[in-house]
Amino acid sequence: xxxxxxxxxxxxxxxxxxxxxxxxxxxxxxxxxxxxxxxxxxxxxxxxxxxxxxxxxxxxxxxxxxxxxxxxxxxxxxxxxxxxxxxxxxxxxxxxxxxxxxxxxxxxxxxxxxxxxxxxxxxxxxxxxxxxxxxxxxxxxxxxxxxxxx
Numbered sequence: 001x002x003x004x005x006x007x008x009x010x011x012x013x014x015x016x017x018x019x020x021x022x023x024x025x026x027x028x029x030x031x032x033x034x035x036x037x038x039x040x041x042x043x044x045x046x047x048x049x050x051x052x053x054x055x056x057x058x059x060x061x062x063x064x065x066x067x068x069x070x071x072x073x074x075x076x077x078x079x080x081x082x083x084x085x086x087x088x089x090x091x092x093x094x095x096x097x098x099x100x101x102x103x104x105x106x107x108x109x110x111x112x113x114x115x116x117x118x119x120x121x122x123x124x125x126x127x128x129x130x131x132x133x134x135x136x137x138x139x140x141x142x143x144x145x146x147x148x149x150x
Contacts, residue, residue, distance in 0.1 A: 040140070041120060046114075072123065074124035080111075083109060087107065
């Protein structure tokens with residue numbers, strides 16, 4: 001016997017981790033083990049640039065569509081953010097669900113803490129390909145002496 005709610009397929013909205021743009025996909029690909037979640041963040045070391053994420057633009061068949069236009073929407077209080085095009089990453093999520101684990105190139109998002117700072121910091125970036133909708137994400141970092149989990 002099936003219940004009424006089991007007859008209708010569930011639909012879930014895509015997260016900001018991937019955003020369809022015309023025939024392109026703009027994907028936020030986390031660096032393995034460093035994705036930031038509520039209450040946690042990427043560990044970073046003072047005065048050392050750390051890649052916290054890669055934003056990549058590609059078609060559903062993984063054809064490179066160019067590097068996204070990156071902007072800092074909300075600046076960090078304890079450090080600085082920089083962007084580096086041409087970073088390799090592995091697709092962890094796409095709207096089509098295809099090509100997971102495929103290597104692509106994107107723009108690296110780096111955070112560098114200011115000397116003397118410790119604790120947590122946050123910043124928000126926006127990436128956009130062409131005239132498509134922007135993908136926005138807020139990142140959390142934890143600054144410690146060694147840049148390692150405690």
